[in-house]
Amino acid sequence: MDQNSNKMKAVVLISGGMDSCVTAAIASRNYQIAALHASYGQPTERRELQSFHSLADYFGAVERMAVKLDHFRSIGGSSLTDSRMPIHDSNLTSREIPNTYVPFRNAHFLSIATSWAEVLGATKIFIGAVWEDSSGYPDCRPEYYEAFNKVIRAGTRPTTDVVIETPLIYLSKSDIVQRGAALDAPFHLTWSCYRNSDIACGACDSCALRLRAFRRAGIEDPLAYSAKPDYAA
Amino acid sequence: MDQNSNKMKAVVLISGGMDSCVTAAIASRNYQIAALHASYGQPTERRELQSFHSLADYFGAVERMAVKLDHFRSIGGSSLTDSRMPIHDSNLTSREIPNTYVPFRNAHFLSIATSWAEVLGATKIFIGAVWEDSSGYPDCRPEYYEAFNKVIRAGTRPTTDVVIETPLIYLSKSDIVQRGAALDAPFHLTWSCYRNSDIACGACDSCALRLRAFRRAGIEDPLAYSAKPDYAA
Numbered sequence: 001m002d003q004n005s006n007k008m009k010a011v012v013l014i015s016g017g018m019d020s021c022v023t024a025a026i027a028s029r030n031y032q033i034a035a036l037h038a039s040y041g042q043p044t045e046r047r048e049l050q051s052f053h054s055l056a057d058y059f060g061a062v063e064r065m066a067v068k069l070d071h072f073r074s075i076g077g078s079s080l081t082d083s084r085m086p087i088h089d090s091n092l093t094s095r096e097i098p099n100t101y102v103p104f105r106n107a108h109f110l111s112i113a114t115s116w117a118e119v120l121g122a123t124k125i126f127i128g129a130v131w132e133d134s135s136g137y138p139d140c141r142p143e144y145y146e147a148f149n150k151v152i153r154a155g156t157r158p159t160t161d162v163v164i165e166t167p168l169i170y171l172s173k174s175d176i177v178q179r180g181a182a183l184d185a186p187f188h189l190t191w192s193c194y195r196n197s198d199i200a201c202g203a204c205d206s207c208a209l210r211l212r213a214f215r216r217a218g219i220e221d222p223l224a225y226s227a228k229p230d231y232a233a
Numbered sequence: 234m235d236q237n238s239n240k241m242k243a244v245v246l247i248s249g250g251m252d253s254c255v256t257a258a259i260a261s262r263n264y265q266i267a268a269l270h271a272s273y274g275q276p277t278e279r280r281e282l283q284s285f286h287s288l289a290d291y292f293g294a295v296e297r298m299a300v301k302l303d304h305f306r307s308i309g310g311s312s313l314t315d316s317r318m319p320i321h322d323s324n325l326t327s328r329e330i331p332n333t334y335v336p337f338r339n340a341h342f343l344s345i346a347t348s349w350a351e352v353l354g355a356t357k358i359f360i361g362a363v364w365e366d367s368s369g370y371p372d373c374r375p376e377y378y379e380a381f382n383k384v385i386r387a388g389t390r391p392t393t394d395v396v397i398e399t400p401l402i403y404l405s406k407s408d409i410v411q412r413g414a415a416l417d418a419p420f421h422l423t424w425s426c427y428r429n430s431d432i433a434c435g436a437c438d439s440c441a442l443r444l445r446a447f448r449r450a451g452i453e454d455p456l457a458y459s460a461k462p463d464y465a466a
Contacts, residue, residue: 065304065307065308067303067304067307068303070300070301071298071300071345072348074298074300075298075345075348075349075352076352077348077351077352097390101390102348103347103348103351103352103389103390104344104347104348104351104385104388104389105348106388107340107343107344107347107348107384107388108341108344108345108348110340111337111340111341111344112304112308112341114336114337114340115305115308115310115335115336115337115338115340115341116308118310118336118337119308119309119310119336138387138388138389138390138391139387139388139389141387141388143387144384144387144388147380147383147384147386147387147388148384148388150380150383151340151377151380151381151384152337153380154371154372154374154376154377154380155337155339155340155371155372155374155377155380155381156336156337156371156372157330157334157336157371158371
């Protein structure tokens with residue numbers, strides 16, 4: 001038996017972005033990783049899936065599952081799932097929920113993670129949600145995860161013990177970059193751009209938040225961008 | 234404008250069984266119905282989908298969505314999603330959670346319903362969960378739905394107002410049959426058997442609960458059964 005096999009299992013939600021990469025780096029120190037990814041019809045789903053597999057390889061995932069949720073396109077209501085809606089350039093000073101918000105998306109991911117954790121006997125679910133210093137999606141708030149943990153306790157077998165962990169939720173995005181750098185997180189394997197799958201656009205909300213975070217952290221982002229606007233440091 | 238168009242919309246989860254049929258009958262009195270069905274790899278999924286469409290037609294659904302959740306077969310852990318596990322004959326006196334429990338299944342359905350309700354502007358989600366007089370699945374308890382309502386409040390837009398309604402949760406199964414009969418619910422369009430898609434087996438947990446309910450209610454079940462055991466009245 002190697003050292004890894006004494007660890008408990010944790011399901012880690014890996015979108016393929018920088019936050020899930022750092023979350024996986026944190027989780028892998030104390031848990032065997034069951035890597036979970038969900039595509040939902042977003043424009044860059046193939047690129048994100050590629051990053052997922054690269055990260056699952058990198059972190060030595062003992063289980064891996066990638067699911068495809070076609071119904072998000074039927075439901076629509078977001079520029080990530082309805083191609084008729086534009087993905088706007090970022091406005092980092094706005095307090096509005098951007099149109100990239102996919103209604104109640106994270107609950108779908110957490111439900112799959114919980115079902116899988118219950119069958120695997122995993123005791124934790126890690127998700128890289130970030131509250132204050134992010135897009136303002138309602139399903140990234142701390143109270144949302146507290147409430148979901150109560151749903152898990154009520155809705156699973158009495159013998160099941162699964163708890164969601166959100167190690168990044170109170171961090172700033174630049175703190176996350178620094179934390180990742182300290183853990184040797186493989187940022188070069190990640191993907192964040194909402195629009196492109198080859199060269200990141202540098203202008204969408206996800207690129208803007210990422211570029212500002214690396215700039216504030218004083219660390220070079222290893223990805224290529226077609227433009228690197230100088231977001232306020 | 235007809236009378237129907239003044240009503241608010243409600244998403245109604247319609248599995249195709251007797252409980253969801255009566256739930257739809259209740260919801261349709263006060264709401265326009267957005268009918269939602271999810272297949273998850275269960276043996277009778279095609280037969281249940283047929284009942285869903287028949288019921289959605291019957292209740293004049295203004296919206297309808299049927300989704301297929303292939304990942305439940307990957308996750309397994311239930312005799313309804315793993316064909317290597319037997320679907321046992323019913324034991325109505327047991328207090329154990331039966332192996333037909335699909336881990337955390339209802340959260341997947343409620344997540345889809347919530348996303349759809351948020352986009353449609355629906356204010357209610359109806360689900361025919363039954364607690365005391367049913368199979369003992371943990372995701373049918375009242376406190377589970379209370380907790381899920383908190384997740385919805387925390388995880389949707391501030392302007393979104395969606396609440397889960399469980400009109401049957403404290404009823405006995407025979408009360409549900411009587412309530413349905415009083416509302417002229419089309420029980421002949423429903424399907425409950427876990428095993429068969431032509432003639433109901435009469436022996437699985439779902440058939441046994443249904444047959445006992447109709448017997449106690451003193452009402453004839455319109456479905457055909459290959460056997461009709463005399464479950465204690």
